Amino acid sequence: MSVDQKMDCGRRRLLLATSAAGGALGVAAAVPFVASLTPSERAKAAGAPVEADISKLAPGEMMTVEWRGKPVWILHRTPEMLESLKKTDDRVSDPKSEKPMQPGYAQNEGRSIKPEYLVVVGICTHLGCSPSEKFKTGAESGMGADWPGGFLCPCHGSTFDLAGRVYKSKPAPTNLEVPPHKYLTDATLIIGEDGAA
Numbered sequence: 661m662s663v664d665q666k667m668d669c670g671r672r673r674l675l676l677a678t679s680a681a682g683g684a685l686g687v688a689a690a691v692p693f694v695a696s697l698t699p700s701e702r703a704k705a706a707g708a709p710v711e712a713d714i715s716k717l718a719p720g721e722m723m724t725v726e727w728r729g730k731p732v733w734i735l736h737r738t739p740e741m742l743e744s745l746k747k748t749d750d751r752v753s754d755p756k757s758e759k760p761m762q763p764g765y766a767q768n769e770g771r772s773i774k775p776e777y778l779v780v781v782g783i784c785t786h787l788g789c790s791p792s793e794k795f796k797t798g799a800e801s802g803m804g805a806d807w808p809g810g811f812l813c814p815c816h817g818s819t820f821d822l823a824g825r826v827y828k829s830k831p832a833p834t835n836l837e838v839p840p841h842k843y844l845t846d847a848t849l850i851i852g853e854d855g856a857a
Contacts (some may be wrong), residue, residue, distance in 0.1 A: 709850050714847055714849055725851060727839060744797075748823075752821055752826060762838030771825070779851065781839055784816075785832045786833065789813050791812055794807070810822050839851050841854055842854045
């Protein structure tokens with residue numbers, strides 16, 4: 661074996677050893693990077709369905725739960741509140757809830773699975789402000805003598821009825837969003853999952 665051949669063997673061994681070490685370092689560096697791309701436990705929990713106990717929610721009361729960082733309102737509507745929806749049909753821009761702001765099972769006048777419960781994301785569809793409840797009717801509400809009850813977004817004046825339907829000629833382009841949800845029992849609601857609803 662000549663001197664040149666011995667040098668080529670040495671170079672080859674050095675090249676193979678360097679390549680192997682570089683490959684091992686590359687894999688070692690890639691593992692934490694790839695692991696950082698998977699969602700954290702906190703992120704998984706933030707997107708997970710949320711259970712709400714509605715057993716103590718009296719008619720006329722509303723509760724708020726957080727789902728995916730958004731406030732979700734659960735309103736237990738009274739018979740009078742449900743009756744007011746008939747009066748607002750001609751005043752709202754999407755009375756039959758035809759725009760895709762709700763699952764198919766909530767495309768009805770009450771925008772709900774069970775008429776007495778409204779479940780909506782409490783974020784105005786205009787610029788993402790949070791509307792406030794204006795459940796009192798008439799002049800007592802501060803909204804005018806013909807106000808049937810609902811929600812007011814104080815930022816730009818969008819108003820919504822007790823089904824979360826936006827009134828005509830308001831800045832909000834669509835109704836409040838109805839999240840996917842279903843009833844596990846008469847007293848337990850799960851938000852973020854609907855299955856067969």
